[in-house]
Amino acid sequence: MTQIDSKIPQGPLAQKWTNYKASQKLVNPANKRKLDIIVLGTGLAGASAAASFGEMGFNVKIFCIQDSPRRAHSIAAQGGINAAKNYQNDGDSVYRLFYDTIKGGDYRAREANVYRLAEVSNNIIDQCVAQGVPFARDYGGQLDNRSFGGAQVSRTFYARGQTGQQLLLGAYSSLSRQIKKGSVKLFPREEMLDLVLVDGKTRGIVTRNLVTGAIEKHGAHAVVLATGGYGNVYFLSTNAMGSNGAAAMRCFKKGAFFGNPCFVQIHPTCIPVHGDYQSKLTLMSESLRNDGRIWVPKKKEDAEALRAGRLKPTDIKEEDRDYYLERRYPAFGNLVPRDVASRAAKERCDAGFGVNETGLAVYLDFKDAIARLGKSVIEARYGNLFQMYEKITADNPYETPMMIYPAIHYSMGGIWVDYELQTTIPGLFAAGEANFSDHGANRLGASALMQGLADGYFVLPYTIQNYLSHEIQTPRISTDRPEFEEAAKAAKARIDRLMGIQGSHSVDHFQKALGHIMWEYVGMGRTKEGLEEGIRRIRQVREEFWKDVRVTGTADEFNPELEKALRTAEHLELGELMARDALLREESCGGHFREEHQTADGEALRHDDQFMYVSCWEYKGAGEEPELHKEPLIYENIKIAQRNYKD
């Protein structure tokens, strides 16, 4: 049986990473040339890792499902990236960033990993500036910062509302430089279908060429999974249409443990749902909460009149507005963490104070900020977001408040990794959103970009060497081995099975059905009964899917329907795993809110005595119940408390 060993180095917290680097094994330049690494995904984590491996002298193959590495969904991150630079002289430090991240994650993340993340955060900013990332600057030419939720300092670096884009293009340009040099080979429009193990070690992958449909085999000494999160299990999310959790599930089925699958983040500021045909939800950056004030009417009759269109939000007098975040959380106000803001919005809407035709929206109002700072300042800060909002809703947020509602955004859970970011399968590493490691039960804003780049630029380039130093005697992996042939055959069989069903409903029909169940039963408020019902229904949809899905076209052509079918098939299993994990965790923490477990004033109530662990799920075969392993979380440097954003 696989054992859980988080491999946290010895020594005091602040020395662990230094100690690790001092004692880890290295690979000499002549040997690096003989070692192959596969990277799956070209987002911040994948692109930065592949570029760094290439610079170091390894042979790298990088794969993405889009037409270009620059399309990865990291590109859509808007607000910013955190670092403990303390350029604003407001009392920030590595320890404080570490502390805020652990607290923000509701004490469900691993201390040593988070401290390392805070430690390397400053290197990331230096690296990106050296690449030519055009971060915002003040008039003296120095870098500017803004605030984000869950912090009382200004530590967020940004490039207008397109920080993810600029950081990704920085990593993409470094990657492009290595592609030109020949150290990295790029495989766009190619999707991983299976992981290949030989004698228990990762030895390569099987892929489908999305243009020709050809099944291909690729060998390597190590594989890095950097395929992002699984928010699209819910169908409607802020993720890109192509984002999916299928690659992670394929690794899970080969023996990689899945950590905390029920921890997903519901982002408070998204454009509300407007119709059945809707394909995705658009995020409005958390940075808007720096200057926007969130409110609903105090009186139910006003809310009703607003829903019916008899009143406009600008008609509601100041004294009739309930700025409920400022009321409930005076110390953090509109900048409480995302899970807290989302639940507070749901609470007001459930109580009958919601606006929009559906009653499922709250206002985000810039009136006061525009009066205080002038329209031009607001335009400089958020112009592109305001434009994006207006294009979608046909409302002008300079004149009338935005309407927002929470939506699925990020998965804190993911493939379990140890301190080296290695999974329970030797030679398989997971980075960025694809792993579970740093955000506990709730991620703070501007920390996803930090983690993706930390993993890719500053962690994996060290830790992967420690593994590969034992592989220098292993010759280049031949894909003629029977294990590759078996994996390719299994992938083909799965495709043939899907193509052969010729049922009566489209793939989207099933993915939407799954999404509804997930949002209803494994969403913002979860209960024992609801989760049990959810699991029953997921199984039912899964059964119907395998009997009645219709995949048009053929397998040997460009066929997006088949791509979606292969992903939805995995989501139908992942959804159940998430519900199962949520059912087991009988407490509320971060984004996971079990309605049976809340304080008198509706805050999340943890049960540290029972649940201060990472739930690590082991696959036991199709139709079998997965087995739970527990990694205890030990806090030696932080005092555990109930999260308090009130005073």
Added chain:
Amino acid sequence: MEKKGLNLTLKIWRQENAKAKGQFVTYQVSNISPDCSFLEMLDILNEQLVDKIEKPICFDHDCREGICGMCSLYINGRPHGNDTGITTCQLHMRHFKDGDTIYIEPWRSKAFPIIKDLVVDRSAFDKIIQAGGYTSVNTGGAQDANAILIPKKNADLAMDAAACIGCGACVATCKNASAMLFVSAKVSQLALLPQGQVEARERVTAMVAKMDELGFGNCTNTRACEAECPKQIKISNIARLNREYLGAKFCS
């Protein structure tokens, strides 16, 4: 407040693969909500096609919020449709009238061969960036970020240029299929920053040479690219590219 649905005739380019001959095929959609996005309208059509056991229309799309640069439709003769400063995924059906006929085509350029239906191969853009669209810094060892002071004006101009999403609308709309706006955006971003100075000459020379090699046309200053760019990248970047290029040539 029930909004009236739109009934539309769609003439969509269908092409089985890169080698096949393509043609316009006519489809009808009815009762489309004006709040629906253009791509959601195509989703609805595709759902209908699957119901009829026909192959759905292939089109590139991903983020659906105007930043990934993947969507690439030529709608009624304009890249990204009849609005300015947006990508196709940000185009909403409220810009159309009941009874309209809409022509939908792929990007057309020798450098962007069609893969299927409305999907084209834009890897030529990646190859141009690979030729020199970067600063040659390895991971690790960078100096403190604030050691390099950059005037706000230059940082802002660099950001304006860096906003390019690599969608290819500039090429699609240009009668010469020129990639000058795309190339100039990256050259400008790095030329405006001190970090990019060291390799400025090599960069501009290599990127322009690669652009020419890949079959993109020349710039004749029609400014169509600027008008259609979803990120409103300015043509002044092309002027800067030309200065950088000439400077590099004279000094070589």
